[in-house]
Amino acid sequence: MRGSSPEPRAQGKTRSASLNPSPVALLAAGLGFLALLLPWLELKPSRIAVGESFGVWGWPSVWPWVLLTLWFGIALVRGHWRGLLLGMTLLVWGLLVGQGAAALLSNQPESARVSATAGFWLSLLALYVGYFAAYCESRGWAVLSAPLALTVLLLLGVFNLLGPVLEFQSWRNQFATELWRHLSLSSSAVILAIAVGVPLGVFAASSTRYGWVLGAMGFLQTIPSLALFGLLLPLLAGVSQAMHLEVALALLGVGVFAFRWLWALSGGLAVLLVLPLGLLALAIAGVWLNNLLGPDPLRIALLAPLQESGIRGIGAAPAVLALTLYALLPVVLNVYTGLRSVPEAVKDAGRGMGMSPAQLFWRVELPLALPLMLEGIRGAALLTIGITTVAALIGAGGLGYFVLRGAEGGAPDMVLLGAVPIIALALLVDLALRFAGGLLRRRVGT
């Protein structure tokens, strides 16, 4: 009877599995149920007025019941079915919100706004948690159901009556500019962090004596961003008024040579020299790179104070500089770790076969460290996209502009107009760089 024994065991397994659903899915369903009890929409007479909340049961609809059933389903089923049900839940969630907004606004004046509140967001959280459970179970086609459902909802325009979308429609042009600015600020900072961080990481990894580089990067990371802005503001303001561009460039040129000479003499003195000059170079390069990539025109005014070239105490100069300093740690740390984790035997083989130190670096160490380096760049990019929000505080613009204006004006919908795209941007960049990292990993085989 050996042949028949696996079958009952397999049956028993599926039965016990359906009785013990995944805890993550249970959590998602629980959050989903809880959300159904909370108010979902808020009707306000105007965009800054206080409004009245409504739950999903507040208007006649079949969708709340369908949602209730779907959450039950998600708690009970497994595998591909859970992914599929999640897609459907997302769809129903959107339809319900669209229907609710339309019902609430039907007899209201033009200025009335509908905003999403607790229940709406909690449902979104529940969907995210459920999606995580489904993703862990099956990485197949089922995970595609959620993006698909979201696309359908956007095409149907179910969110068009909600406050943030109306805000977007009235700020459409400004939104495009600020989004562009946000992207140019963060990418300038990440590009500079790579340009500075990779050589620094290589330097730190080259000898155990240079471990202090990592310590210095870690210290930079601990300074709060507002404090860093506050520090940079008077410093940059003073320099940008007093120093001419050609003087700054000449100083940097001389600095490079002086550094080489000083390095041979005394490492500490050389570092002391390189710090202010490096910051100056980063500030200039940051502004120019940001202007090159972003919506603001690039200006290079020789024989004039630095502020004529766009380097000022406020605006892009302190923003990109501070963002670059923050992005350095993940880049330097991962370059360091990547190079340090190249197996000694591999390096020994390379040396023993007659590779020069440069050949060993470019042909062996760098390719093997690349996946980890890319991880560092991913970390730096996500971090930067997030904290670029604060750049609006010092007049550099970006999506933080809406967050700031919304918070000042008491218009939560406007805050969301800034915050939601930042989150979406971060998720997209994360996904893209993860994918690139995966490809690289497969190629390098680590």
Place this chain on the structure above:
Amino acid sequence: MIRFKSIVMRYGGFEALKGVSLEVPEGQLVTLLGPSGCGKTTLLRTVNRLIEPTEGTVFIGDRDVRGLDEVELRRGIGYVIQSIGLFPHMSVLENVVVVPRLLGWKKEKRETRAREMLALVGLEPPTFAGRYPRELSGGQAQRVGLARALAADPPVLLMDEPFGAVDPPTRERLQDEFQKLQSELRKTVLFVTHDLDEAVKISDRICLMSLGQVEQYDTPEALLRSPRTSFVQGFLGPSRTLLRLSRIPLSRLLEPPDGHHPSATIQHSVSAREAFSSLLANGLRSLGVTDDVGLLIGVVRLETLLAAASEEEP
């Protein structure tokens, strides 16, 4: 020819090598044998200047290695270490052509050469050329390592425990094949191992080291027959008689068939040690010996083997 002249290597107060002098004759395979920490790898690495000795000189041919550019020197020496030394981000083919590439060979020439080398070490090029090191077994990876070291046809090979990371049956097969290869190629090989069986099996000469000094430098037969110091005696241990049998080809102990039909047979190409094991295993006093195609060509008797083992014993 590789010649070491009173090599001393000091790390702080510790002397890893205490004045080693040694000559590896052209076309011979010399193993550096000894317990870990005896300085054998350090000595090996002074040849391609991965380690610069504190005192003393290494010559290749009649040239002092310090007079040569270290990168050029290394490109002219085959270097094999345990399988982890393959470059994980390069395919097998790319791994094999590393040195030819460094030497600036044309793409076509080096790839033809790489395919030849893969075939030489028993890996069919169409199957293995495109694979990555992670897709290879330990034995296959080691073959690639050997092919890589041979690719630029260097006269000298340095091998640092090349078969240390593979399982015993694979190791024996690799040893057999390497031995066959070496009998054709006649490279000057310096081979580091801590495995006595391996050293006895493949070496022309063995240099037994302990605590940074050469204890005895001799042919395997002489080393096993007359250990010169108590350290050598201890290192060889009680199995040295048996090991001596492994150096004796069975064909030397053959007697003509005595007319009886033997109850067990053995191939003529194996060593006397294997015949001895087979006799013990079968509980017999004599074995039939066959040629390559299985024809009976003689017998070998237990008494002959015992006599051969104890021959010239002091």
